[in-house]
Amino acid sequence: MFFKSFFDEELAQMSYMTGCQRTGEAMVIDPARDINPYLETAEKEGFTITKVTETHIHADFLSGARELAQHTGAVLYLSNEGDNDWKYEYLNELNHVLLNGGDQFYVGNIKFDILHTPGHTPESISFVLTDEGGGSKVPMGIFTGDFVFVGDVGRPDLLEKAAGSEGTSRQGARQMFQSLEAFKDLPDYLQVWPGHGAGSACGKSLGAVPASTVGYEKANNWALQHTDIDEFTDELIDGQPEPPKYFGMMKKLNKEGPSLNKGRDVQKLTVDQLEDYRGNDAVIIDTRDKWTFAAGHLPGTINIPYNRSFSNWAGWLVDYDQSIVLIGEESRLGEMKKSLEAIGLDEVTAYVAQSDLSQIGGLETYTSITPEELENHYKQDDRYVVIDVRNPGEWEAGHMDHAHHFMLGHLKESLDEIPNDRTPIVHCQSGVRSAIAVSLLQANGFKDTINLKGGYAAWEQQWDKS
Template sequence: MYFKSFTDSNLAQNAYLIGCQRTGEAVVIDAPREFDHILQAAKDEGLRVTAATDTHIHADYVSGARQLAVQHGVKLYLSDEGDENWKYSYTDGIDVELLKEGSTFSIGNIDFKVWHTPGHTPESVSFLLTDRGSGATSPMGIFTGDFVFVGDVGRPDLLEKAAGISGTADSGARDMYRSIQRFKELPDHLVVWPGHGAGSACGKSLGSVPISTVGYEKNFNWAFQIDDEEKFVEELLKDQPEAPAYFAEMKRLNRVGPTILQGEKVDTLTSASELEALASEEHVLVLDTRPAAVAGTDLMTGSINIPFNKSFANWAGWLVRYDEKLVVIVENSNQDALRKALQSIGFDNILAFADPSLLEGVGKEKYDTLSVEAFLEEMKDEDTFVLDVRNDEEWNRGHLDSAHHKFLGKLRTTELPEDKKLLVHCQSGVRSAIASSVLKARGFQTVKQMSGGYNAYTATRS
């Protein structure tokens, strides 16, 4: 058997390529939208990808399953669990087998048995792998998707918080409790291959180790230590991170079927006048992806700055709207990676790229960055309004007495006083820089952020 995992560090998402070396067939589990590197890895091993499967309808990225089926003719194995709201509806015209609890399918001499493991979502399934090619008669491991992570389990509140389906958080938590009781019956030696690692918003305390075992999770995963259902439900739903705004759209896209990418090219602008002309069009957002230290004093009027790093996809998902067309300020060398990152969460509407050099000929805005001492001094002015843009958990651990909690992800639509000078901070200064660009794009005249954020503030008080 051939086995290789692939991790998208921007989304902390794991995909798996499993191949039977005797027959040359292979399957991709939880494929990302951009999968050419996975197909190349298969080809390098003398394998051909003949199948693909998803553990559930993903909420945090666009699945590549439909693209693989349409573009490469692979057979899909998809869950048929859950109610009518969680059925795949893009299966016409493609080779697909729908899976229920107890279903099995094989890729060459490798067998996969389906477990229905609801909790994160109603249709979630896990796959027990048995390698008959090596003579095995029992499973060696389980692909758990967003059911069991290293040190955590999938959050059950996304349908309610992101998709607006009332009451599903509690029922999902109870489903998760029952799924865990069943998981405990598995042999300790089984390898656990999860769908995500640390950095994903699909759980609250995911580990960064890429794999685990059933026995290890039984002993050390917090969710396996609570034997009372009511206590488990309370603990699972407590302190879950904010559900990113784009998750509802991802659920919809992956259920109805994402657009098939055709290799379309994105134009690169060649002049400041072109950039300004596009930026003036209706429903166009200029997205500046330069480092905040550069962009903060050099913002194109109306643009927002989300630096292109590992957090880019998350904050783009929060702050960019799906009805907006994008003009992206990005170095030429990063254009392809940037396009892939946006398309991985369904932003296909990229009008053009613009090299940062074009900003020399456009209208500019800036915000100020203050030391902790200068920030605190500014707070004494009655005309200031202090924004803390951290998440709920950080705010609850401690905050400035005069601060107003305004989470970054909702800042483009948050109601704010128009006659105040805005003072912004986060935990370390990274998110407050993004927030400051959003506030400048909204037209606020005076915006100042705290260098080093709340960490720097607490350091001065110790």
């Protein structure tokens, strides 16, 4: 049997390929939008991808299942569980098989048994793998998707918070409890192959280790220690992180069928040509690091550095009907474009090489101050206002007196609530998110906005005011 995992660091997303070496058939589970790694692996290992499957309709990334099935001619194996609100809508154009709990199918000599594991979503299914071709009569592992993670379980509130299905959080949590009761009956030796690792917003405490076992999770996963459904429901729902704004769009697009029209040409612009793209129908994203951006940037641009958080913050701050212009390293344009396409932001139309910025004048800058400067000067002056852009849980755990709270992901919709006669001093926990916030505020007219170095953590350490 062949087995390979694929990990997207930006989205903390896992996908898998399993193959029967005797028959040359392979299946991809929960493919990401970029299908090239699966095609390259199949060619290298001598496999034909004959099946493509998903554990559920994803909310945190745009699935590559539709494109991979169309490209290879593979059959789609997708969930038929859940209510009519969450059924796939694009299947008539492709060969497909709908799966329910208790079903079974083969990839060559590898057997897959289907478990219906609702909780994260109503249609969630898991795949139990048995390598019969290798002579085994017992299962090897289970692909759990967003059902069971290492150290955590899938959150039940996304349908309500991101997709607008009111009242589904508690129902999902109670379904999760029942699914976990069935999970406890699986053999302890069974390997657990989850859909996400640490950094994903699909749970609140995912472990960084990429795989586990049923027995290990039964012994250590907090969710599997509960015996009371009401206590479990309360703890599962409490403290879940704010779901990124784009999650609702991902659910919609993955249900309807992700677009196959990505990969368009991107026009290279001079700085002067960039003026034609300014306005509400376009967003200009400067992908340089925050210090370089602070030292000089084009007015009206938003700074989202190209790092592991790039996709996440682009999903929060860019509207899906906007065209996108990038400023950054020309050699990394393809990578940045793929990162945006991973969450369905396909409208990258143009770019400016960051080296071109050094040839012009009139660039904006912004100032950063220390916690000591904040306390000894700026907070005593009523011309300034402190803006905290951390998550609600961070704010509730402790915040500065008289600060105003606008979580970064919602800052664009909250601009009218910021006093326009006072200069904002922005902070997050460490200084990373606040740098993005400063750029957003500057782009929307708050030109003198100031960033707090080191964020709330540095302020708290120096002034001990938690």
